[in-house]
Amino acid sequence: MLLPPPRLPPKNRINLKIEKVVKIKIADKMEQPSVRLWVKYETFIVGVLQIPPPSKFSMHYLRKMATYVRTKGGDGSYPRLSWPMWRHIACGKLQLAEYLAWLYFETFDSLLERSSEERLEWAEAVSHCRSEEEIDKLKNKLSVDTLQFQLFLYVQQLNKVSLRTSLIGEEWPSPRCRSPDLDGKSNSQNRNMDDHNHLAFVLNHLSELLELLLDPEQLTASYHTTHDSMISVEAVKALNFLIEGSVGQNEVIYPVHELALWQPILGTSGYSRLSKMFCFHKLQSWLRSVLGPNPFGTAVCFRKGKKLAWAQQVEGTTKRAKIACNIYTAPKGHKVVVMTQVYKQTLAKSSDHLVGAHIKIHRCNDCYIYLLSPLRSVSIEKCRNTTFVLGPVQTTIHIHSCDDVKVIAICHRLSVSSSSSCTFHCLTPTNPLIMSGNMSLTFAPYHTYYPLLEDHMAKTGIATIPNYWNKPLCIGVDNNEMPVYQLLSPREFHLFVIPFEIEGDTMEIPGGLPPQYEKAVRQREQKIQNWQKTIKEAGLSKEQRKLFQNIVEQEFCEWLDQTGHRQQLDSLIPAPPSSKHTMC
Secondary structure, eight states: OOOOOOOOOHHHHHHHHHHHHHHHHHHHHHHSOOEEEEEOHHHHHTTSOSSOOOGGGSHHHHHHHHHHHHHHOBTTTBSEEEHHHHHIIIIIISOOOHHHHHHHHHHHHHHSOOOHHHHHHHHHHHHTOOSHHHHHHHHTTOEEEHHHHHHHHHHGGGGOOOHHHHHHSOOOSOTTTOOBOTTSSBOOSOGGGOHHHHHHHHHHTHHHHHHTTSOGGGBOTTSOBOTTOEEEHHHHHHGGGTEEEEETTOOOOEEHHHHHTOGGGHHHHTEETTTTEEEHHHHHHHHHHHEEOOTTSHHHHHHHSEEOOOSOOOTTOSSOOEEEEOTTTSOTTOOEEEEEOOBSSEEEEOOGGGTTOEEEEESOBSOEEEEOSOBSEEEEESOBSOEEEEOOEEEEEEEESOBSOEEEEEEEEEEEESOBSOEEEEEOSSOOEEOTTOBSEEEEEOOOOOTTHHHHHHHHTOOSOSOOTTOOEEOSTTTTSSOOEEEOOGGGOOOOOOOOOOOOSOOSOTTOOOHHHHHHHHHHHHHHHHHHHHHHHTOOOHHHHHHHHHHHHHHHHHHHHHHTHHHHHHHHSOOOTTOOOOOO
């Protein structure tokens, strides 16, 4: 006869229940989807101008602007902010100069996703304008998302100069705000290029960023939130400008508002099905809990990305050239290439993998670097005596803390800060930006081509006109003391030949040269022809010709040494291992 199981004492039964509840909670936690959010890299490296923001971009004035546009409603204010309305607010209420108002508006507009065809159509429309009045009429048709534009204005505070920083040259001691330079040194000066700073900024200012998105009725009279403050789904969509993310190990990237509305985490993100809005404080708490490092930023790329053997290690150097990328695995819009400490060599690449990539070049000296693909953005920092020849850049090229570099490029915008003795041969539809700390800059027309250039320009949506290479805009605080730039004299102008064979249709410089530079080139070519004719008619004997040739070659070799061009030629045509150079 089987006996029934013994009854457990009440204490043991309670323990079993607790154990069961714990197991259920652990299982629920394991099944809970893991959402990862990060700050968008491009918003900061392209969208934030590397100058201290106007004083009236403070939270006080941006709150007033947010209330003003919501109160006006329609009429080019909300939910779309037109250029005329922003000009009215910026110039009339924030006391900005009109060129600065347009600079911020146009910079934000350049971040928006548009096809290359749309960008080319805009360029064509501008090229047909015969006066500033006609260009103004075109601008008046433009509008941007109001809430996203407010966030854009706020994040300009990334480069706000604090009193403590200006006095002692350091940030407040916070581990979140400090991040190493690529070579291990502290780099607190160029915050735009450091994705650690992007994350720290958003986390430190998250509350104010969200407050800008609130309807005025959700705030108190003193512009503070309450326990019951709610934020609309449309307002959360504006955060897509700053934040994106993924689920678990899934490689698919989602806008932040889609993840916030995802069924399994509605309770955590604070969404109410009844009001169809988010609880402000719950949303903020959720964002803080899941925001982390950008898996596609430069720091992760340099640490975990694929290491490329593009550069050689030069004998006698103590630091090793390092090039890393995520271009083989990253989704569109998130490709990054980081290049540092390339020294005394020529590096040339043209690849489909580079198309649309963000390029960061750091501490490269005495080099010739060719990246002949359509690129998304380029940052060049702390480089010396180096020539960069770039394919068309869809957004911005920024040069920071460089000496004696030459940049040859077609780009939407060129900006330069804290640099000296640099030359820029560029084609750009916007005014080059000269920021603080520059000396002896030279601007010149774009003066080269390669066979795929026009195809690459079409992919980036950049046309040959308008072209403002010769109209730089000085916006640094120290640019009023003395001239910091000049235009290259036509007498010093020479064409540049890209020394590689590539198949393609471009056979001349897109858009040609300005008349005075074209004339200088023709005059120089005529002098060469006259010299060749003089030699031909001189009636030299065979011995005299040989002697004359030796003298010319000797002078040419000396010129190569004096100008530093010998290194470029040597790196283009390396000597065979078993032979030695007997000539120059």
